[in-house]
Amino acid sequence: MARKKRSSSVESSSEGSAYTYDYETADAESGSGYSGGYRSNKTMMQLLKENKRAITKYTFYILFLAVLVVVVNNTRASWLTYEFNERLRERFELRAYSIDDVEVTLDEQRDAKQMYIYMRDYLLPGVYETTNGAAPNTSPKTTTNEFGTILQNLRRVGAPRIRQLRMKKDTCDIKKRFQSFVDTCVGPFEKKKQDKAPYGPGGVFTYSAAEDEKVLWIERRVYTSGGFLVTLGPDLASSVSNVTYLMENGFVDVQTRLIDFRMAWYNPYLDTVSVVTIAWEFLASGGARPFSSFHTVELNGFGADRSAAFEITFEIFLWIMTAIFIALQIYSLIRQGKKYFRSGWNWVNVVLVILLLLTIAFRVATVALVEDFEFVVSDSQYVDFSKIEFASLNVRRCLAILIVMMFFRMFEFLETNTKLNQLLRTMQESGSDLALFLIVILIVIFAFVFSAQLLFAESVEGFARFSFTLSRLFRFALGDFDYSELTRADFSLGPLFFYAFIIIVYLVLINLGLAIILSAHEKVMSSVEEQRWAGADPGPLTEAWIIVKNKFRSVAGLKPVRVVSARQKAFSEADANQDGLLSAKELNNFIKKHPDRAPDLLGIDNAKQLMERYDPRNPVAFNREEARAFFSVLDERRQLLVLHEKIVHLADALGVDQPDDVVVSTSSS
Template sequence: VAPTRHNAAPQQPVGEPPQWTGLWGTTLTENTSDNRELFVRTTLRELLVYLVFLVDICLLTYGMTSSNTYYYTKVMTDLFVLTPSDSGVAFQSISSMADFWTYAQGPLLDGLYWTKWYNNQSLQNGDQSFIYYENMLLGVPRMRQIKVMNNSCKVHKDFRNEISGCFDVYNEKKEDEVDFGLVNGTAWQYHNEKEIKGSAHWGLLTTYSGGGYYQDLNRTKEESAEILMEMNNNLWLDHGTRAVFIDFSTYNANINLFCVIRLLVEFPATGGAIPSFQIRTVKLIRYITYWDYFIIGCEMVFCLFILYYIVEEILELRIHGFSYFSSIWNTLDVVVILLAIVAIIFNVFRTIKVDKLLGKLLEQPDIYADFEFLAFWQTQYNNMNAVNLFFAWIKVFKYISFNKTMTQLSSTLGRCAKDIMGFAIMFFIVFFAYAQLGYLLFGTEVKSFSTFVKCIFTQFRIILGDFDYDSIERANRVLGPIYFVTYVFFVFFVLLNMFLAIINDTYSEVKEELSSQKDELQITDIIKQSYMKTFMKLKLKKEKISDVQKVLRSGSNKLEFKDFRETLKELGHADHEISEAFSKFDHDGNQILDQEEQERMKRELEEKRVSGLAQQPWKKLWEWLSGEIDGGYRRAWQAK
């Protein structure tokens, strides 16, 4: 059974006229099932159009990115995360509430407010801060904390006399919403997510809501320091605090990039502190330079392409119905189009939202500039474009995979899919058994085994040779080595090699079957035909009859097809041309030209040369050579 080709999409019944040709003509809308040349030419046209679309989407995607984003992120990370205070406390080293206040009143304030040059001369921008002299601080920074209620958990009766309060791990249902401390002011009064237009955040320990108790700092360092001192003295952080957020945004006009920074310190129920940070460098203002206006043109072309492909997919769906989705490539077409439509809608939304937010900020520079929402969705937009571009490149295989060489990979994967699925069940039973064993044995001491999910990724890393054996052995001196040795033996040496053996055997079978198949017209043949015609017009191509006669002169009493084919292929002839020429004289269909058949070929070739046909274009010569071959004889040779 011949391997299934990628393009084996439903075709129209043979004999029906094409329903859509020309601009909207594709291999699914034209009747190409009985016309190999039409199929190849249609596919080639689709490929050329798609390559233009691919270049356009690449320009759009890379036009929205810049190498400056990395350096901008690195500069801000070095300043706000790695810079230590006089006592040596940096954000990354915060381990207690005291360390948090040391950092907030030291490196944080020093990093936020830059109003003087390094020689203490004024920047002459009033109280507007320019971090590193280049990055304007937008609005004022905001600090926000989330708390849990007292008695949100139960204390064992044996400890109730010594422990009066119990603050559980964070849960949105247990979030504290009661005013505390000084009561007056936003720092001591609870505000829900809707009131402060906040958004949930996925931290290292859990996901936190967008509400809480917040305090906006000031535009000057001195006033902000007073605010922090008051919060520290009145115990703003206490037993119930589970997370503190520090949010602010900057803008660099030199490179037209926004940097939206969120510093998070989580205070788990175990005590201590766990710092983390999120720095999103995004391009929110799109159209400033000439390059940006070039990107506008690319965006318009992109929209036209999406409209074109929408119409094309609708026509194909109309012809084939739900059977259209039987091909994974058609499903991929729909996915790419849907992602593109979402990207276009979001691009319009983002442009309007940024203009509105910047206008409000310019009117009220003393308020908190909340770019977190836009930065989050801009990041998701970039991620979506990255995935869409990936799928767009993968889709190129749709147009080149019917080539015999390209078919081998897809046919191999398709044929061994059932075997791989059966193997996967056995593999993951063993794999997850070891993951649970590792979690229970080492989860309390080894970070890479601290959660079940981390165990899964750690075991994949072990397969690739990335592991920390010493930590496993320290966690359990007896079961640790046993776990490691048996896992490597069963999973790496046994199961992984079984997986490779399944693919290797199937690949060998597919390759053997493809080598025995009849050669069909390929895209490369169409291209060869085109440039050979051009060379003939320029008299740069040698006479084809001479090539065939050269092969006959070098042959023996019995000339095999494979030798005939290899020699002519080296001289630049296409497979289907060689096959047709050989079959005309191979009367018995044994793919061997005996002495009599060779003499007949030589005689007819010489007659045509003498008659002057060799001076005609190669197309007419080949029409004679392939001729009107007897239908019954040709079918018999192909079957043979």
């Protein structure tokens, strides 16, 4: 950058060695003390012109991110939606019921008998409650198009439906010694081996493809669409009768692997439908395992409590800016070829493009499905919202990942400022060490994972699977552990496992990882200080801030602010006679008087570093040759700085831009 110079560079010989340094002396009217430093003589327009391409790129991305933030805010579920789902969850999942004189919740049900009792005596009465909250009316309705209402404002859409998925018999082998009294073996659910044959009295229960039905994910188990479907009646009496019939005629048997109960509730104020799924997995290990989910679908495609026009406008902005962003990436790919993929940030851009396209695709699908969705207004027919639910849920999932990556993408634009870029540089500096350390971590963690599964898998649910165990041990490392469950599972080796894991992972490895990161951060900070010592260009962001700040100070009648490097300040103070020359005597006197300022003046932290740098074989004292070499290097640095200042000054005087290829080395020879 061009600088105003109040004194020219001077060369001279003094005691020991000649030093030249061209610095800015204090303004005459400023009194004593140093006020020199970097102060841009450019206007904001000149700065914008010089950094036009970068500023255009930054501005576009910030606007893109701002539009995405608005869209995310419009897409998220409102607190009223949360209240809507929470009331349903309290009603059907969290409430305790008395089954066989035992108080249990939905999550505590463990067999088909408890499922039937809960469904008949508690679930269905909750579904068919009257508007005012009184006891359910068990008498049949005279009409079938009157929707039921619960919680004063939630209307049931259609009738509930029960679905079953079954497995074929003999889908697993029976050991020979047990074949005499075990006649059949049914394995876990598999799509290829599911049973679709009619069964029950006279084959009354028949399979229906129901391709529109959503695939059900429970943890990592996938249950396909279709199944044996039973649509319940329009009132409590007929629905209870249906469930009783299923219970008495063996609807659930040894081949059953899934029972799910689905219904939908409409909120007229929010214009949303909450799809409620309550399911029971009948695992091959025996017993039942309950599951429930509550998802909300906005039927108008936009939040009912916000301005639809406002949301549509920003949706369109997002699509336009996505098209521009994709076009820019394609242009860069064509122009750079294979070099495009050498940049990590370009790989991030590729992922962003994929996420943006998926988000728009799911968003368009949601709106299209809502617009085309039609159903008969009847509470005796099941209404399937599964496709709309699936598309709407995936819009939020894509946006959740996209918004995180878009914000992290901002770190690329902070690379021009050394202080703002500390986090990214620290991760880059520690990357190789952390990768090696990760190998050590994985070896230790896998050892404990397999050990934990052997010791606790049969007694503690969190260790029943490899993925569960890995997650549980990770939580152990963060301090979330239950010592008592380990001792109950194995009273002898449980405590030994716990203390070994805590000492090795929690106290040793985690602290080693932190030490690697802190060491890398210290190196980054040293690099920042080295650049500060050498008077590095502050970058366009800092330069713009200086211009704006000085404008305000000028209006207030204050002196302009200067960015002063530690090197400039220290050399000005060390130059006792202010003649522009720094002799060995002046250098020695300054270090004696201000030993804490040596890092600023010489670019080192202590005398030991100085000795090791110029006399590594005997870092105790300098002889004449070593001292001469040191002062020669120091003088070379000053000469280079002076030469750079002259080039900048000449370029400024001629009215041309500063050469971009001028580099001043401040490292030792």
